[in-house]
Amino acid sequence: MNRFISKLVCVCALMFSFICSAAELPKVKATFLMEHEGFLLWYAEQQGWDKKLGFELDLTISSYNGLALMNQYRKDPTSWNISCTSHVPFIMGGKDVFVEVIAIANDESAATSVLAMENSDIFKTQGYDEYFPRVYGSPEAIKGKTFAFKGVSSAIYTLARWLDIFGLDLNDVKLIKFPDSDISGELQKNKYHALALWSPDLNDALKLGYKEVVSAEQLGEVIPCTIKVDEKFAHENPELVAKFLAMYFKALQIQLDDIDSLVDSYQQFYRQLASKEYTKEECLDDLKKHHVTSLDEQIKLFEQQGHRRSWIQNLEKDLTSNTLVVLKSLDTSDIQISNRIKSQKYINSEYIKLAKKYFEQL
Numbered sequence: 001m002n003r004f005i006s007k008l009v010c011v012c013a014l015m016f017s018f019i020c021s022a023a024e025l026p027k028v029k030a031t032f033l034m035e036h037e038g039f040l041l042w043y044a045e046q047q048g049w050d051k052k053l054g055f056e057l058d059l060t061i062s063s064y065n066g067l068a069l070m071n072q073y074r075k076d077p078t079s080w081n082i083s084c085t086s087h088v089p090f091i092m093g094g095k096d097v098f099v100e101v102i103a104i105a106n107d108e109s110a111a112t113s114v115l116a117m118e119n120s121d122i123f124k125t126q127g128y129d130e131y132f133p134r135v136y137g138s139p140e141a142i143k144g145k146t147f148a149f150k151g152v153s154s155a156i157y158t159l160a161r162w163l164d165i166f167g168l169d170l171n172d173v174k175l176i177k178f179p180d181s182d183i184s185g186e187l188q189k190n191k192y193h194a195l196a197l198w199s200p201d202l203n204d205a206l207k208l209g210y211k212e213v214v215s216a217e218q219l220g221e222v223i224p225c226t227i228k229v230d231e232k233f234a235h236e237n238p239e240l241v242a243k244f245l246a247m248y249f250k251a252l253q254i255q256l257d258d259i260d261s262l263v264d265s266y267q268q269f270y271r272q273l274a275s276k277e278y279t280k281e282e283c284l285d286d287l288k289k290h291h292v293t294s295l296d297e298q299i300k301l302f303e304q305q306g307h308r309r310s311w312i313q314n315l316e317k318d319l320t321s322n323t324l325v326v327l328k329s330l331d332t333s334d335i336q337i338s339n340r341i342k343s344q345k346y347i348n349s350e351y352i353k354l355a356k357k358y359f360e361q362l
Contacts, residue, residue, distance in 0.1 A: 025051070025054065025055055025056040026054075026055045026056070026237070026240055027055065027056045027057075027058050028050070028055055028056070028057055028058065028081050028082060028240060028241075028244050029058045029060075029078075029079075029080050029081045029082070030057060030058065030059050030060070030080060030081065030082045030083065030244070031059075031060040031061075031062055031069055031072070031079070031080040031082075031083045032059070032060075032061060032062070032083065032084050033061070033062055033063075033064075033065070033066065033069075033084065033085070034061050034062065034063045034200070034270075034273060034274055035108075035198070035199060035200060036105075036106055036108065036111070036199070036225075036286065036287070036290040037084050037105035037106055037225050037227075037290075038061050038062075038084075038269075039265075039266055039269045040105070040248060040251040040252055040255070041057075041059060041084075041247075041248055041251070042059065042061065042269055042273070043251045043254075043262065043265050043269070044057075044247040044248055044250060044251040045057050045059055045247075046265070047250075047251075049246075049247040049250055049362055050243075050244075050247055052361070052362065053243040053246060053247060053358055053361065053362070054243070055240055055243055055244075057244070057247075060080070061273050063274065064150070064151070065085075065089060065150055065151040065152075065153045066085025066086050066088070066089030066090065066093075066153060067085075067089040067092065067093045067151050067152045067153065068151065069083050069085055069089075070085070070089060070090065070093035070094065070097050071093065073097055073099070073230075074093075074095075074096050074097055077098070077230060077232075080230070081229060081230050081233045082227065082228065082229045082230070082233075082241070082244055083099075083227075083228050084105045084225055084226065084227045084228065085225065085226070085228070086108065086112075086153060086154035086198075086223055086224070086225050086226075087101075087154075087223075087224050087225070087226050087316065087319055088152070088153060088154045088156075088157045088223070088319070088323055089151075089152055089153055089154075090226065090228065091319070091320050091323050091324075092152050092323065093152065098230070098231045098232070099228040099229060099230055099231060099346065100228065100229055100231055100234055100346045100347070100348040101226045101227070101228055101312075101316075101346055101347045101348065102227055102228070102229050102234070102241065102245065102348055102349075102350075102351045102352060103226070103227040103245055103248070103249075103298060103351075103352050104224050104225070104226055104227070104293060104298060104301070104312070105224075105225040105226065105227050105248070105252075105292075106224075106225050106252075106290040106291060106292050107222050107223060107224055107225075107290070107291040107292075107293075108154065108198060108199075108216075108223045108224075108225055108289070108290055108291075109215065109216040109217040109221050109222055109223040109291075110215055110216075110217040110288075110289040110290070110291065111198055111199040111202060111215075111286065111289040111290055112154050112155055112158050112197075112198040112199075112202070112215060112216040112223050113155075113158065113196075113197065113198070113202055113212050113213070113214065113215045113216070114147075114155075114158060114159050114162050114194065114195070114196050114212075114213040114214050115194060115195045115196075115197065115202070115205050115206070115210040115211060115212055115213060116136075116145075116193060116194040116195075116210065116211060116213050117191065117193060117194070117209065117210060117211070118209055118210070118211045120141070120145075120193060120194065120211075121140075121141040122136055122137050122138075122141045122142060122145075122194070122213055123136050123211065123213070124138070124141060125137060125138040125141065128165065128166065129165045129166075132165055132214075132218070132219065134214075134218055135162070135165065135213070135214045135218060135219070136213045136214065137162070137165070137166060137213060137214075138166065139166045139167060139168060142163065142166060142168060142172070142173065143168060143172050143173070144172070144173065144174065145173055145174065145193050145194055146173070146174040146175075146176060146192060146193045146194065147159060147173050147174065147175055147176070147192070147193070147194045147195065147196055148175075148176045148177075148178055148190075148192040148194070148195050148196070149175060149176070149177060149178065149195070149196040149197075150177070150178050150183060150196075150197060150201065151177060151178075153196075153198070154198060154216065154223045155196040155197050155198050156170075156175075156196050157216075157221075157223075157322075157323060157326065158196060158214075158215075158216040158219065158221065158223070159196040160326035161216070161219050161221060161322070161326055162213070162214050162219060164326060165219075169326070170326075176192065183197075183201050183204070184201070184204050184276070187204060187205055187208055188208065194213070195210060199286050199289065200270060200274070200276065200278070200286070203278065203282060203286065204276070222315060222319070224315065224319075227245070227248070229241055229351070231346075234348075234351065238350065238351060238354060239354070241351045241354075242351050242352075242354035242355040242357075242358055243355070243358045245295075245351055245352060245355035245358075245359075246295075246355045246356075246358035246359040246361075246362060247362065249294070249295040249355065249359055250359060250362045252292045252294070252295075253294060253295070255287060255292055256292060256294060259284070259287055259288065260284065262287060263280050263283045263284050263287070264280075266278075266283040266286070266287060267280065267283050270283075295352070295355065295356065295359055296356075298352055299349070299352055299353055299356070302347070302349035302352055302353075303349065310347075310349070312347060313347055316347065
């Protein structure tokens with residue numbers, strides 16, 4: 001009996017130790033958007049890869065836009081340790097946002113578009129500019145039309161770049177900002193002439209009879225969603241940041257190796273978190289529209305060659321210049337540009353390199 005009690009005590013002690021150790025795992029607070037990159041991180045959490053690497057992911061999925069996440073952080077820097085937005089709202093809302101860009105989550109240029117009602121005059125002309133033969137529109141059909149958009153984002157950037165083809169800017173059209181974070185109901189109530197959206201809202205609009213006028217990809221644009229980390233948190237927890245990146249890139253690699261295997265989970269993600277139902281075909285198409293780059297390749301893209309800028313620095317420089325030019329006519333108090341974008345010191349390749357050893361453990 002004494003031997004049995006001793007064993008029971010040992011088992012209880014081990015269980016207590018395990019429970020305590022699990023409760024004491026360091027946490028990473030991450031806020032991602034209700035879209036592709038949010039799915040990949042959610043999927044990684046579902047697999048338990050955070051626990052396997054010795055930390056606990058505290059994940060929030062947000063349904064609005066990147067600028068809202070920048071504003072949230074500005075008001076409360078503890079609201080998240082790591083986030084991910086399209087780089088356009090980061091440029092436009094980066095003032096007093098002390099974060100570092102540490103990876104590219106995806107390129108969503110094929111999933112960011114201008115749309116119009118199928119009977120719009122915009123579709124009467126295609127190839128107005130010979131350099132963009134697939135693009136619809138003409139100055140006469142566009143000027144004065146009303147475009148609805150979802151805050152300062154890559155979609156409004158795409159709209160401005162499209163208008164530039166016709167010698168127009170945002171002052172030549174009427175802009176209406178969607179009043180709600182979930183725009184599905186708003187689109188069903190109001191038939192706007194045209195829209196500037198990204199998926200999944202883009203997919204919802206297509207179901208309601210809108211037609212794609214142009215995607216950012218057709219304009220030759222790269223729309224990177226970049227992963228950002230709070231500087232203080234990262235400098236104090238470099239290994240933790242690297243582990244976070246490792247679990248994200250593990251999910252990303254599955255998309256590269258076996259994209260079909262993610263379709264059911266992609267359906268579940270939107271069904272469970274957004275109460276939206278998409279077919280397997282729609283999910284697969286949306287996954288394919290989000291171009292991703294492997295960890296090994298990204299390490300190369302972040303590397304500087306001597307005194308030359310890295311690929312990501314050149315991309316960011318061009319995107320910043322274009323953003324400042326095309327959005328200068330956008331009258332909004334939301335725009336708060338940081339002087340830090342001039343130096344690019346916030347682009348940090350340390351964590352993506354460190355993530356390699358943890359990636360290999362998954």
